[in-house]
Amino acid sequence: MNQPDDLLKYPIGRAKLPSEPLTGAERTALIQQIAELPAQLTVAARAVGGVGxxxxYRPGGWNGRQxxxxxxxxxMNAYxxxxxxxxxxxxxxxxxxxQAWAELPDVAATPITVSLALLESLHTRLVTLLHHLNEGDWQRTFYHPGNQRTSTLDQTLALYAWHGQHHLAHVKSLIAVD
Structure with a gap:
């Protein structure tokens, strides 16, 4: 059931991870989302502006810089x-x-252009890697002790494509803030 804060917290809904292997077309579409994110985030940040x-993006939430x-x-961690x-x-x-990372002093002291440039370079590497994976590679896994779950690379691709769009929506929501 949706909580009142869910629309602000999850403007595009919660992540839905595939339980079955993705198709090639699904992977291509998700990789494209990842490839386009740095430019989309840059455009949104410019539209919001420094003060914005x-x-x-919501009461108790991070600011756009964070x-x-x-x-x-x-x-970077996903890569x-x-x-x-x-x-x-x-x-x-x-x-x-x-949360602790978002509160470190470099977050307030570093211009967002640094992280946007970092994201552009990082996504170039990530997208190149993802385009070169074979079918078996997508079912390779890692274990996350925090959520006690094993994830395939298919699931990881879906999660980080969603993650980028999720936070892009947060930044875009600041465009209307005065």
Missing amino acids: LEQP VIHHVADSH VRIRLALTEDNPTIKPYEE
Whole structure:
């Protein structure tokens, strides 16, 4: 059942992870979402503007600056997790404290353009890697001790495509904030 805060917290809905292997067409569409995210996030951040990015996207939520830096932090972790899954047998990944990372001093002190550029370069590498995976690679796994779940790379692809769109919607919601 939806909570009152769900629409603000999850403007595109909660992530839905595939239980079966994705088709090639589904993977291509998700990879395209990941490829397009840095440019989309840059456009949205420019539309919001510097003052607007200091506003939270919901009561008690992060401000736009924190969201943008978080996307870069999160997707760096995803990239490493994917590489670990491709080179090790079901590795246990290291979770991180997202809220604590969002409150570190570099988040307020670093221009968002740094994380947007980082995201552009990171997604170039990530998309290149994803385009070169074979069918078996997509079923490789890693274990996340925080949620006590094993995830396939298909599920990871779906999660991070959703994650990018989820936070893009948060930033876009700040465009209307005065």
